[in-house]
Amino acid sequence: MFPNRRPARDDSGPDTVRRRATGLxxxxxxxxxxxxAVYYCLRTAGLREPVALGLTAVVSAVRLLTVAVARRRFNGLAAFMLGLYLTGLILSVMTGDARVLLxxxxxPEGLFGLLFMGxxxxxxxxxxxxxxxxQIPVGADEPGSAARHRxxxxxxxxWGLSFLGFAVARIPVVLVLPLDTAVLAVNLAFGVLFTVLIIGTLVYGRPLWR
Structure with missing residues (x-):
């Protein structure tokens, strides 16, 4: 009766998981x-480290607000992160030390780590x-899913130990390294850590996806 109707899309298969993980x-x-990129462009343009890092924090805050407006969702996490950006900027101005922004x-890294461990x-x-x-469907709460729950x-x-460890490791890196080097080091290291966590979760957590 409906020869041209497409079959319902399956949102629970591995392709969906990979697609959403890739998007993440x-x-x-x-x-x-x-x-x-903004930070190093500003430094190349001749701006001093505190100014460049402060403007970079502003860019991050604007990006957060733009995403929230586009998705029409400004949740507690977004408010927390925005407050953190503003607090960092204020403390940086008051102390005259741009390292506060790093x-x-x-x-948040320590808090996320504690939440995971808790x-x-x-x-x-x-x-x-x-x-x-x-929006990745999971089945760990289904009856007989003790292995999935483990x-x-x-x-x-x-995830908890990784975030806690990185939150602690960030401090000496930021305090010891030159600021220009620290900006790249902490962001690159966190990018690698997050990517490894995502890939590891997809591989080891495969039985969790329905």
């Missing part, structure tokens, strides 16, 4: 790459909420 990584690459990122303590692995957030616990612990 692409968005992350923009969030990390654009501010770094050190501030240890706050979710393991209460046995409600946060990784499940994260993948659902990016995988989700392990993944949450790995």
């Amino acid at each position: 990584l692409a968005g992350f690459a923009i969030d990390v790459g654009v501010p770094v 050190l501030k990122d240890s706050v 979710s393991c303590v209460i046995r409600r692995p946060l990784i499940l909420a994260v993948v659902r957030r990016v 995988r989700a616990m392990i993944l949450s612990a790995v």
Whole structure:
């Protein structure tokens, strides 16, 4: 009766998971790459480190607001990150030290790490909420899914330890290295860490996807 009707699209297959994970990584690459590129362009143009890093933070804040407006969704996380950008800018101006703008990122990294670890303590692995957030269907809450739940616990612990470790490691890197070097080092290292976490989650967490 409907010969030209296309079959319903399956949003639970591995292609969907890969597509959404790729989209997540692409968005992350923009969030990390654009501010770094802006910073070095400003430095090349002759601006001093504090000014270049401050303007880079403004660009990141504008990017966050633009995405929130485009998606018509300004949630608590977006508000927290925006507040963090503004706080970093204010503290940088008050202290005269641009390194504050790099050190501030240890706050969300540490908080995310604690949230992941805390979710393991209460046995409600946060990784499940994260993948659902990016609309990847999971089946770890289905009856008889104890093995899946263990995988989700392990993944949450790995994410938690990774974020906590990076939050701590960022501090000496920012304080010891020259600022121009530190900007590249921390962003490149976090980009590698996040990519490895995503790929590892896709591989090890494959049984979680329905």
